[in-house]
Amino acid sequence: MAVAALGTTLAVEASAEQVLLDEIIVTASKREQSLVEVPMAIAAITGDELEMRGIDTIQDLSFAVPGLTMREDGPGSYQIFLRGIANAHGGGALTSIYQDEIPMALTGYEVLPTRVLDLERVEVLKGPQGTLYGQGAVGGAIRYITKRPNTQEFSGSVQGDAYSVTDGDTGLGVTAILNMPVVENKFAMRVVADVKDGGGWQDQPEAGIEDGNGEDLSTVRVKALWTPTDSLDVLATVVKYNAEYELGQGYEQPDRTVYVPTDPGLTLKPKVWDYxxxxxxxxxxxGFAELLSSTSYAEMDLDYPFSYFGGPETIYGGTLAGYSNRNNVGNQFAQELRLVSNADGRLQWTAGIFYRDMEVDLNIPEVVTEFGPDIFLSSYYTHDTSESLSVFADMSYQITDKLNVGVGARYFEDDQTQFIEGSTGVQAGSFDSVDPRVYLSYNLSDDKNIYASAAKGFRSGGFNGFDFNGVELPDFDPESLWSYELGYKANLFENKLYFDAAVYFTEYDEMLRRGLVFIEGRGFESFVSNIGKVEVAGFETSMRWHVTDAFTFDASLAVIDAEVKEIGGTDTANIVGDPIDYVPDYSYTLGAMYNFNWSADKPGFFRLGYSYRDEMPYVDRTSFSVENIGQFSDAIGLLDARLGMTIDGIRLELYGQNLTDVNKYIDPYHAWNNANRTRPRTVGLRVSFDF
Known part of the structure; x- marks a missing residue:
């Protein structure tokens, strides 16, 4: 799916005659543009559509956007992959996550969880976005655009949810939104609060825990907007997030139980996510341009358990197991200055500078490892820092009324350090890159556009630490890629049908992979290295069709072929011809929406949605015996539905997710007892009203 134009405002209050296929304005290029005009692949989903489809977490979003996959290590802990640029190893992120102008990823593993809460839209930018979004956007970027305070109108809403999980617990949720103009047209505040409780379904019977993955979640977001003049806007945002889970790993067995292999009755540390x-x-x-300054600071504190089991399919044959209770703390300061030309004129340009200072501590006071009859106790502490600076620019020129060409580039430099307790010193390295992008678009008409682009992506290298004798192991080098794309977008039949399609080809050099190497006196240890070259080819398409004023149909599809083409490393986990981890061959979505009136003053709707993802591979030739090389997730199809009506301003919605109660592995890493499964059938009732 190159562009999912899910922009129809599908509010429950809308009657059949009022529902229109509206134009979506996005800011993916860091300026406002119509979705059809932007020369890149974007999945844009409005806040109304997100609620209508029951999308709350990034896992939900991954099933709604074909080509987007992820690895989840328990609620809120995840790595995001796009367009076949997928591996779970290396220090930095492969996909950037932003909330408004705020970078949410500290590292590839420490990403601040973002829930769907009072959003204008989500934009999923596919393909390398290094020119405008930096080194973490190798596969793409995801942007959560929240609603701004309104300085002219007092408003708000209250929403309550009650739901039941099959063979699990009930859950409750309350969301309140209040928009307050303090000084009309000058100063306003918008406060959003969200609380969730329960809804778990995982058990650890040996420890006496039932429905232990239910969440105790609270989120508060306060935004204050001051517009002292027509030229100046000052927007301040504060977010407080806390989530707690008794069973925090998220890994589960087919019978919906959690297994701790060292001791099934052992109670591990609950997961607590604060930021x-x-x-x-x-x-x-x-006048000639708009100047933006965005200053952000984030503090995170994460307590979580971790256990693993080298099961019968691994090279350990069930003889290796371990667990630890971990604490991650970190902070990140980021500053961006950006100058964007005004919309008038044939020449458009963006230029800016971005600075980031990040540090993360991982503290594991006790690591328990069982290898056969032997038990080993150890501890682990690391302190990682990254200080980066980048300068970027992008400009386009309208050569004719139909032809627009553009070019951009970003210079990036990243200084990293890593200290491991017990080592002989601090490892340090500096990584830099110039990441260009060229593109063109041609307007076949006002509502039809074809585009082509070539863009480079880059991710910093890093450190493997020290071996058992305190000798520094080799660092791993940066990885980079070039991606080439050709796409088509159109609004057809007087905006009743939106359609897009894109093909792309990516050459991924020096891809990072983790394998196991044997170290004398220590045994097998993880070792990250650059393995060689990978090629990814793909096709995406999406459409939304207003069949009638009341009936809308949407569909999307992604087909991906990702394969190792050259091997240049030693002790690697792959050989030529292996598929890339966490990349399904194809995935698709189907949806239908019908608006009707229960009676003259009681508008309603019914939506039915289906998403399908083919199995995803995981190949590690250093960790599995020959006959078991190539682990796979399950192929998964999920059916959702929602029925609603409005009575005297009160909206009632009955919804069901995973209606067929599919119970399958989302993650292919189950041979190590580190994989989550689909959420059981969930049926709920939502009541809400605006004021």
Whole structure:
């Protein structure tokens, strides 16, 4: 799916005659543009559509956007993959996550969880976005665009949810939104609060725990907007997030139980995810251009358990197991200054500078490892830092009324350090890159556009630490890629049908993979290395069709072929011809929406949606015996439905997710007892009203 134009405002209040296929305006290029005009592949889903489809977490989003996959290590802990650029190893992120102008990823493993809460839309930018979004956007970027305070109108809403999980617990949720103009047209505040409780389904019977993965979640977001003049906007944002889970790993067996292999009755540390987020965004209209300054600071504190089991299919044959209770703390300061030309004129340009200072501590006071009859106790502490600076620019020129060409580039430099307790010193390295992008678009008409682009992506290298004798192991080098794309977008039949399609080809060099190497006196240890070259080819398409004023149909499809083509490393986990981890051959979605009136003053709707993802591989030739090489997730099809009506301003919605109660592995890493499964059938009732 190159562009999922899910932009129809599908509010329950809308009657059949009022529902239109509206134009979506996105800011993926860091300026406002119509979705059809942007020369890149974007899946844009409005806030109304997100609620209508029951999308709350990034896992939900991964099933709604074909080509987007992930690895989840328990609720809120995840790695995001796009368009076949997928591996779970290396230090930095492969897909950037932003909330408004705020970078949410500290590393590839420490990503601040974002829930769907009072959003304008989500934009999924596919393909390398290094020019505008930096080194973490190798596969793409995901942007959560929240609603801004309204300085002219007092408003708000209250929403309550009650739901039941098959063979699990009931769950409750309350969301309140309040928009307050303090000084009309000058100053306003928007406060959003969200609380969730329960809804678990995983048991650890030996420890006496039932429905232990239910969440105790609270989120508060406060935004204050000051517009002292027509030229100046000052927007401050504060986010407080806390989530707690008794069973926090998220890994489960087919019988919906959690297994701790060292001791099935052992109670591991509950998972607690806390973070505080602060942002100050200042925008000033200079006339010829708009100047933006975005300053953000984030603090995270994460307690979580981790256990593993080298099961019968691994080289350990069930003789290796372990667990640890971990604590991650970190902080990140980021500053971006950006100048964007005004919309008038044939020449459009963006230029800016971005600075980031990040540090993360991982503290594991006790690591328990069982290898056959032997038990080993150890501890682990690391301190990682990254200080980066980048300068970027992008410009396009309208050569004719139909032809637009553009070019951009970003220079990036990243200074990293890593200290491991017990080692002989601090490892340090510096990584830099110039990441260009060229593109063109041709308007076949006002509503039809074809585009072509070539873009480079880059991710920093890193460190393997020290061996048992305190000798520094070899670092791993950066990885980079070039991706080439050709696409088509169109609004047809007087905006009743939106359609897009794209093909792309990516050459992925020096891909990072983790394998096991034997170290004398220590045994097998993880070792990250650059293995060689990977090629990815894909096709995506999506459409939304207003068949009648009341009936809308949407569909999307992604087909991906990702394969190792050259091997240049030693002791690697792959050989030529292996598929890339976490990449399904194909995935698709289907949806239908019907608006009707229960009676003259009681509008309603019914939506039915289906998403399918083919099995995903995991190949590690250093960790599995020959006959078991090539682990797979399950192929998964999920059916959802939602029925609603409005009575005297009160909206009632009955919804069901995973209606056929599919119970399958989402993750292929189950041979190590580290894989999550689909959420059981969930049926709920939502009541809400606006004021």
């Amino acid at each position: 505080d987020l602060y942002n100050l965004e200042v925008t000033y209209d200079l």
